[in-house]
Amino acid sequence: MTATEPTPTPPAGRDSELTWQTSDELRRLYARREVSPVEVAEAHLSRIERLDPQVNAFVTVTAERALADARAAERVWLSSEAAAVPPMTGIPFALKDLVPTAGIRTTKGSDRFRDWIPEHNSPLAQRLLDSGGIMLGKTTTSEVGWKAASGNRVNGPVRNPCSPEHTAGGSSGGAAAAVAAGFATVTQGGDGAGSVRIPAAFCGVVGMKPSTGVIPYFPPTPLGSMVANGTLARTVADAALLLDTLSGPDYRDPTSLPVVAGGYRAACDRAPRPLRIAYLPSPGGRMPERDIGDAVAAAVRRMRHAGHRVETLDDTPADRFDLLHVIWTTGFASLFPGGGDDLDPGLAAVIRDADRFTGADLAAAHLARQHYKAAMSEFLAPYDLAVTATTAVAAFGADADHPRTVAGVAANYLDWAWPTYAFNLTEHPAISLPCATTGSGLPIGIQLVGHHHRDHDLLAAASALAEVVRVE
Template sequence: MAADNTRLTATEWVAGFSTGELSPVDATRDALAQIEKHDPDLNAYVLVDADGALAAARESAQRWEGGNPIGLLDGVPVSIKDMFLTAGWPTVRGSKVIDPEQEWTVDAPITARLREHGAVLVGKTTTPELGWKGVTDSPLTGITRNPWQPELTAGGSSGGSAVAVATGMGPLSVGTDGGGSIRIPASFCGIAGLKPTHGVVPVYPASAFGPLSHAGPMARSVDDLALMLDVLALPDYRDPTSPPPPIASYREAVRRDVRGLVVGYSPNLGYVDVDPRVEVVVREAVEALADAGLRVEQVDPGFTDPADAFDVLWSTGAAFALDAMGVEDSSQLDQGLAAVWQRGQKRSASDYLAATATRMQLGIAMGEFHQRYDLLLTPTTPILPFAAGHDVPPDSDYLDWPSWTPFTYPFNLTQQPAASVPAGFTEDGLPVGLQIVGPRHSDDLVLAACRLFEAVRPWTDGLAAF
């Protein structure tokens, strides 16, 4: 066990609970202490329920002492991005236009599964308004900051979750990903995050961003991603897009031997400008995987930038969400979101169908790619974390947030599983992410490749920025 318990993974905590060496109460107190210490500076949480968490932890401790844990995560402190309904807590999604004083009685599927498996729900993490962009700030909750250098952005939209995990404010969190929102902050904050195949993690209510939107685990180890996915992927009748329940455990599948697989490495997808500092770190990570037994070939997947199709689907989703909420006055909104709303209102049904056709063609192209290559490796983002409080790097030529994250949103369009794992650090100490993409429904394969990389380039010992 680690000398500093706040650095323990969820898997290590559960092992300690089973032997009696560790207690859910200690785990929860440690997480709460880290929140008290770091959250005033980093702003990862929008809500913390210390009393409720400690009460749940004491109940969990009694179950473990009696030899009757109720699930895979019994006693593990977990945070939830404030996009998921949570009975008893407001879900305001970073917006001033949602009334927090209304009655909150419904659990989203992920919340329900976490409760059923005994997780200790600590609180809810920050999000930009409606999770609309790749950084985490909102008119309601302010700016969420990077744990490595607080003057920089944590990324988004699941930035609060990434910061919470990276700083020991709980070993696990759940994020959403409609264009990179798990993978971007995972890369910027130096943790691991998985966007599963669309539908693997049931969602309710359905996201306004429809086929782009995914939910998934964020953690400090690949074993923890697999552990959490075994819980989150359990079925829920409220999501009709969900596939059948997994046949096997992700905790077992993550240990499959992937050496000998043929993988494609695309340093720029054929069209992306990449910061040389990012390129160097990612290339070294790919070389480590090749040395470990993957058969790596440098190749581009062969598609052009699908930014226009993504924008149509993204902007119409934003417009649908805000129209459904009855928003009439945009003055209280994030003004970037207001602009996307207005753009989406001008889109036609033909625009949407054309974008959907592009999405389908891209999926076919990637399906063909995966006939030859088991996996695709890329940088997670082409840039490093930039100044907090900005949607794009100041003094850059980027026009909007998707323009600086071109490696992530294509795989929301295709609905493939894609993970970001810590590839390494630049000379000035900023984390860089490696993205591992697999064919649809190959979440187990993606996790196994992530675990191989973790084995040859361990990151957890030096991970936490506190």
Template sequence: MTELSDLTAVQLVEGYASGAFSPVEATRAALHRIERTEGAVNAFVRVDAEDALGRAAESERRWLRGEPAGLLDGVPVSVKDILLLRGGPTLRGSRTVRAEGRAWEEDAPAVARLREHGAVFLGKTTTPEFGWKGVTDSPRHGVTGNPYDPGRTAGGSSGGSAAAVALGAGPLSLGTDGGGSVRIPASFCGIFALKPTYGRVPIYPASPFGTLAHVGPMTRDAADAALLMDVITGPDWRDWSQLGPVPGGFRDGLGGGVAGLRVAYAPGLGTGRGGGAPVDPQVADAVRRAVELLAGLGAHVEEADPGLTDPVDAFHTLWFSGAARVVQHLGEEDRELLDPGLREVCEQGAAYSALDYLAAVDVRMALGVAMGRFHERYDLLVTPTLPITAFEAGAEVPKDSHHTRWTGWTPFTYPFNLTQQPAASVPCGLDRDGLPIGVQLVAARHGDALVLRAAHALYEAGVADGIRPPAPAQR
């Protein structure tokens, strides 16, 4: 028998409507799953069971009256501890953030939309300090392990959210993505995540990382992500760069399939590293099978590459400058409390000039033009989400690798933060150690609905069947 904590948000809402089960029962199941798994994985920095059950009881009464508050009434959700959630502190993984002396009475825009639609907040999920890197560990909250093997990393920076969704601790979570931070942990943890077009989901306060930073859904599947996007894309005056909701929403057309779509498959994404980034053969095989599945569903697939020059130096200039801005107000005593790696990149970022920054912007704009031209010919670009599967927890880079920073092993994710394109990670297999593999789907700017539609077609075709954490990770 399927446990309530293993149901999707779509299934939960259907069950509430039919009376098969209640929001209180679903919330209790999610809280029980947290109790069973949290000691091994460390996905949450705060869980408020009393508040969650109180909100679930209110939702239950609304459903009994036939008056649900919105699209997600009674659905258990979690929020990355980068985003404001009213009623408790947002510590951002840092010992330099003080909880005391502040009322914490404001929701981030996406959180506010969830509240308006009756969602049940379980708590806040782990993040590396200020979300600065592609794995999740911080001086304040420790290391977050992978649901498939807690000794491996969950990825980052939205690692706690990915682990929570994978383990059934709520079917939905809000993450942030400045260089891959929803897609990296989604790939490592075997869930779905979408980095929307920049501005599609309003952000407040504005990120110090500027327009690299996106808020996105982390879910069990693409149908849940479409449902969540229909909620969190609601307008919010606090974000002057918001794009506003999509007419008709994201669930309309979700089942339209991929027949006739022009799909470019770039197995290595020629990023200037000898014709493409090296990809683990097991990852390459799983991604190729997903591409073949798209072709079998009627997409016109050809192996084609945008021919990008690796923009990592430009990304570092923008990203490290943002990190330096985050800590600019700190005195020397507080700087000693920072993650040592973060302290290093902040020092590097502080040394850049305005001309260095603008040169990086030039690279970014050229990359955007190149990808715009590419998408004149192709509707979708498909790559591996990552070239590897999850490695040792607590490390920024894989042991014995030549990489010095997390960007060394994430060559397929950060380019699309520079271009602001929608990009999603879909689970497409397991390696011989039973660790998840992700395939990345990328569309032109504003093509979020197309990415969701293609991902949904893959799910309907069984691309993620059998990809769930093993029972030992749930003890």
């Protein structure tokens, strides 16, 4: 086994310019005075200007802010010892367009918020904007994050940097596309049913949904503790670095958790050890498309060959889309009472479906979710982590809301995303790693699921397994 995480390789035909450096590499370059944060910011802004019209990762590019941030970071690096420089100083990042940012347009992917400029930052935004990093802009999302693709009426769909006719996924599709295309080193995303991990898998990058409460969530969401803010990057270490920056309690979110000693980025440097792994080829009793399942099964064989103890488990807790659907539809109906013709048609249909449910139905769904959470925790208890496919399908068409079928079975707006939404219902931390590609070259992700509030252990395992599972 090895603790060395593979260095991301730019897509064929692209050189290793400044936009492809990891955070560790950028910090080394800054410390040696070989490059300045201003040069890095200019390189990223230039790349966005040239290529984002074909990708549509950004709703708003904050070029003036990025250059000001870069100049401030340059002053810190020139006046400080490297060890004293805060970790994010000079690192290019972006925020999802659902996150309120004071003075910066935040559309939520909705006509109703097309020109909204918030007066206050969310706690998450404040932490990132104060981190010393380089703020590049706001990334495209589906309308209020309702679907696992990123098309909206404000600026259209996000196209997959690996295959522009396909979606980047969602709802954090712009965030995943930004790191996959070399537009940003790290990005933030929100994950209510897979909205970080699905686009990470579709775009071939790393996406981490931490345990509920690791990153404070405010303003609050009607979906409650199913939703967690997460991180995207090209390496596990960079995803963990951003998690360090965003984690910690905030008085506006009473469920937010204290900082755990040791740091998430430091966990990635632990010496690897043999892991007890539960392999779930059909989580919830449902099968992914064959090429997805075959790729994950091959990655599991590589885990065994690397010395890990893997047990295949078919009798998993049953899929509970029924619970998700009640919570999802009523939650979005609470945001837009009565719906409206100015909403995404798919979102309007979801809101109309909420009329079928009573308050007692919603309460029963939340109660059943707690039982499901306990059952899944008991099921996973003997193992260090569980492994599934991240998604049941590879990226579908850029203009579609969802795949029409999975393994020949009809799919609706979200019931195709069972490998991810299961762990929003249960609140377990989960991370998607690049695994392989389909025969047509579309990325495939593998999902690692950890135990509640043991995110450090999950990141340590992910860092050790990233090279094992990936086929170039």
